[in-house]
Amino acid sequence: MTPTQLQNVAEAADTIGQLLSQNDLAGASAVLTPLTVPEVVELVDRLSIEDAAILYRLLAKGRALEVFEALSPGTQGDLVQALRNAEVTTLFAEMDPDDRVWLLDELPASVAPRLLRGLTRQERDLTSGMLGYPQDSIGRRMSPEFVTTHPQLTVAATMARVRGALDSAETVYTLPVTDHGRRVVGVVSLRDLMGATDDALIGDLMHEAHIAVVSEDAETAARRTTDYGLLALPIVDGEDRLVGILTIDDAARILKQEESEDAARQGGVEPLRRSYLSTPIRRLVRSRVIWLLVLAVGATLTVQVLDTFEATLAQMTVLALFVPLLIGTGGNTGNQAATTVTRSLALGEVTPRDVLKVLSREVRTGFCLGLLLGLLGFAIAGLVYEWHVGLVIGLTLVAVCTVAASVGGMMPLAARAIRVDPAVFSNPFITTFVDATGLVIYFLIAKAVLGI
Amino acid sequence: MTPTQLQNVAEAADTIGQLLSQNDLAGASAVLTPLTVPEVVELVDRLSIEDAAILYRLLAKGRALEVFEALSPGTQGDLVQALRNAEVTTLFAEMDPDDRVWLLDELPASVAPRLLRGLTRQERDLTSGMLGYPQDSIGRRMSPEFVTTHPQLTVAATMARVRGALDSAETVYTLPVTDHGRRVVGVVSLRDLMGATDDALIGDLMHEAHIAVVSEDAETAARRTTDYGLLALPIVDGEDRLVGILTIDDAARILKQEESEDAARQGGVEPLRRSYLSTPIRRLVRSRVIWLLVLAVGATLTVQVLDTFEATLAQMTVLALFVPLLIGTGGNTGNQAATTVTRSLALGEVTPRDVLKVLSREVRTGFCLGLLLGLLGFAIAGLVYEWHVGLVIGLTLVAVCTVAASVGGMMPLAARAIRVDPAVFSNPFITTFVDATGLVIYFLIAKAVLGI
Structure with missing residues (x-):
């Protein structure tokens, strides 16, 4: 097109x-x-x-x-x-x-x-x-229509099988090789068959097979297929017996849907069933309203925190001026960490076992970011308002960035550990959580530094 | 794995x-x-x-x-x-x-x-x-190693060509069919060839070809390849002459990289070159600090807005309590719209020509969301504080949600129109923009309703 x-x-x-x-x-x-x-x-x-x-x-x-x-x-x-x-x-x-x-x-x-x-x-x-x-397993997305061959079969015999299945098989370009118990022992490509003599044995031509178990998550199996550029991935049952294949075009379709879901959830929207322009307004509203309500209820925490510190606020109205900037920066830092870790989980680069590694990386990254922004905040707020205020802003930025990056990095891992889509703890969700925490940190630091 | x-x-x-x-x-x-x-x-x-x-x-x-x-x-x-x-x-x-x-x-x-x-x-x-x-064109990602056939060639002659190119060609499973001027007139699959008699003519077997022009965006061409499950997409020059092919496994690799970039940008992070765990901390910091600084500078707008309305704030400290909730809800609504439209653009479901359709949908969606949240805000703030405050909160939510959804939906289209990655106007960017606008709306409504 x-x-x-x-x-x-x-x-x-x-x-x-x-x-x-x-x-x-x-x-x-x-x-x-x-x-x-x-x-x-x-x-x-x-x-x-x-x-x-x-x-x-x-x-x-x-x-x-x-x-x-x-x-x-x-x-x-x-x-x-x-x-x-x-x-x-x-x-x-x-x-x-x-x-x-x-x-x-x-x-x-x-x-x-x-x-x-x-x-x-x-x-x-x-x-x-x-x-x-x-639900969501590769067993529901694989094709049960495949052609197989055996290690003892010749190329000519295999080609005859292929010709017999041209109309029905999902693909004839990559063939799983199975033993007598229907267990997958390798794969052979049509290209290999065409380059071999008629009496060559499949056992001498086949390669080691990537496989997936039928109960495995569809996204993981699809990712493996495209990562290794496999035209077809054999799918086996709990006893290693071949039950289906996943072709690369179906893998790409699965990934497209999963990526759309992840993108939507990260933005705090329920995934749409159909394309944006063909979705009625009421469905658009429905896809967004639940999360907005949840987040708005979460945000009432910020109202309560501010209510608690109202006396401090009334005493120094200047503190109110920095509220959006501080919680905004915290939210952004949290989003950045969550985005990076969510994507790494989706690509299989990080697993829940890496929780301590991720935590240590995010604490250090958040602290470095906080230090850079904090020095800047200290200088600017100090120059424009007064040095005590600058100190409060600077220290708050260091603390908020460190906390936000750590929380943002941990949330997707926590979700995966309790078997929920990591993207469900969306960026808006993290923002809301970090907002309330950031305000508490801000006012505690303000009270300590300013002695009010 | x-x-x-x-x-x-x-x-x-x-x-x-x-x-x-x-x-x-x-x-x-x-x-x-x-x-x-x-x-x-x-x-x-x-x-x-x-x-x-x-x-x-x-x-x-x-x-x-x-x-x-x-x-x-x-x-x-x-x-x-x-x-x-x-x-x-x-x-x-x-x-x-x-x-x-x-x-x-x-x-x-x-x-x-x-x-x-x-x-x-x-x-x-x-x-x-x-x-x-x-840069970024499909010409840099296609393979120049392909096998072609012609409409007047027989199946036997084509099979001989395929056998001769088994070692060098990127794929032999989908063959572009070209005329004497090297122009693509169709494609034929190896499966079709295997099902035909030796003396059948390619012209009678071939199908209409999807194609891409060599200067076309790599992501668009890759998306077309996977959307239609094509094993190979012929790539042509400005005169329709075949210059390369894109195989579906390479298309999947391109999409993986593009999706990673989009996901990162939407979270306000520069994409990482390597996997998360192998990236040094200083690179993680570098991938995040620029956007954080840009956004923090943008957020100083909110400080200025609040500074302007400081007298109003001092008069009614209760107004300060709702600042994070109101701008948070605005930011979330904007993010939701931006996320949906960015993804639709990436999938080719929406084009910049649809700007008025998108605007009208987002204004209506934002207004409906604002009405729902506004009624709730009115009731709760009215009950807990007073009815005048409730009215201010309710009206602000209606206005902020409408503006935020419209701005959030328009930003990705604006980016595409000026040929920038739509994901660059990331969610944090929209949040920051909506924050300042939301505050202005809030205080204007407050002054009008409360008469201060």
Whole structure:
């Protein structure tokens, strides 16, 4: 999608929105026909779900399936609920098992049994099997349609297997090699097969396999696949037996969704199911209001702290002037630490076991930052107001930065330890926590230095 | 890398760190030998660069290259600077052209000419050609080593080409189809070739191609590759002629780096070159101090605003109590909007052309949020303090939330319009801006309602 195409889609979306509001289906269909599949996908991401459902019905059948498969699972879920039963049943039957499970995860539980009834026995068994794995595990995202080979098989025999599975297998470019007990003993690439003689044995060509266990977190398995540039990662059960594969394009889809969730949570927003422009305002409000309320309730702590020190404040109004600056700097320092540690956890660079290392690094980093800012704060506040005030500001900055960096760095690890998404202790959350602590530190230092 | 393996690596890193500090190279080598390549990579990400360089010299030659290729470009860059000239020249000659350019982008400009001199004429030309494309363009990340076919060629002839390029091509699984002028007219997959008869023509098998122009932003091209699950995206010059391909594993690497940068910037941190645990404290401080200083200078605005309204504050100290809560809520609302819009921009769901749509959505969303919080604030502050104060708090929340959501939503679009990374107007930046505005609104409303 080049910038020009994107602009065309934006204009087409506006036109179709107008035509649909006038019930002009023929007109909408005329705008839709010349668009490519990727353009229709972008279009659906710009329309309300009601308009998207009408538009979807205007697509030719083969094209409709292609468009549906390219939509995000959230959009698929909303669309399925806006379409009629019969339309959905056909669609559902034609999907790949892994895409089907992903879609079911986005639908209300009551819808699943109805859709599953529309499948053939074999497809239903495949799908139900995957639904048995834990939520967020790679078992729900892998594909059960793979081709395997054995160490004793020849290249020619393996190639024949590959040719037989061209239509059904999720990928034929990386093949898991299994022993007689279906345990993974290696992988072999189609490239290796093509470079070998027909009678060469797979056992001599195969490489050591990266694998994932079926109950493992989907994000971790996906990250491993892309980190090592594997076209397919074999997934095994608790006894090392092959049960599925994760292809790199599915890994990229998983990571895209996880990154979107992390980005949203770090900003204190619940992740949106669909694209921003196609989400109704009431859903935008709902995605934000809970956290805002939680944080506002948390912020009443600051009101209480200030209330406690009201006498001090009344005595020296000048102290009030620095409140936003001091708590702002504390919040920023905490955010920085939390952002860095959250990302490192997501990339697997840091684990909860590293808690003491992270703490020691953040205490030192926070102290250095506090010292730099504190000296500056001391000089400026001292020059503009008076040296006693400068001293209070300087000391507070040192203390607040050290505390904020430590708390900010620890929060994501604490979240992971209690098995919660580290991004849930979002930056706004840390800000609110650090605000109240920072105020207490400020007034204690002020009372000590100024003797009030 | 399973959790157990990760723990082993963490322990190995501690042990090796100790052994190296005692100059016990034999001991370190003994710990290193049983580790797999992925484990050594994790290990390098936990050691200081000096220790990593010593460790790297302890690896057997073939293994050393494998480890080096799996490191992030930032770590590669640091390692190259810590190793001796001769070691680096050999390493550099054995890398793929695209990985080589990525590494050069991480090195000081003075190092590049020395390294390029060590290459063969042909390799040097390939590398210099790629270095000619703009920074951050896909031209610097694509691979120039591809296999093509033509519409008039048969499947058998194409298969022969593929067999001839098994060792050199970046991928053989997706082939760009070009006409006589080297223009891309489609793509064909190896899977399609294997399913066809030997004398079938490529023209009858090929599909429409997604493409990218060589000067296009690397992130956009990478996003397209993973969004459509393409194993390889053909890259063309200004005249539609094929100049390279982007494989999906390289696309995933680009996105990983971009997402890390976005996550860091959104938290007001400069992205780290290497993993968190291997970054020295002084670099952590440097990655944070600039933004903290900028934000602290910005926050002096709040001191000035409060200074202006000091008389009002002195008259009603109760107003000071709500300052952190009000500006905190404003900052949070702004962050939420900025986070959502920044992510939508990164995913290509929103473009700068949508500015009015985004503004209208954020004004409405902010107003709804403000109304909900405002009513609550009115009730609580009214009950605890007095109804006049409650009215001030309520009205301020409505106004601040509306302004904050609008500003937060507009900032990323403004950044994109002036061709700056939207994440640069980070959440802390928006908080600081909204803080000062929020205070002005608060005191104006207070003066109007309370008549002071």
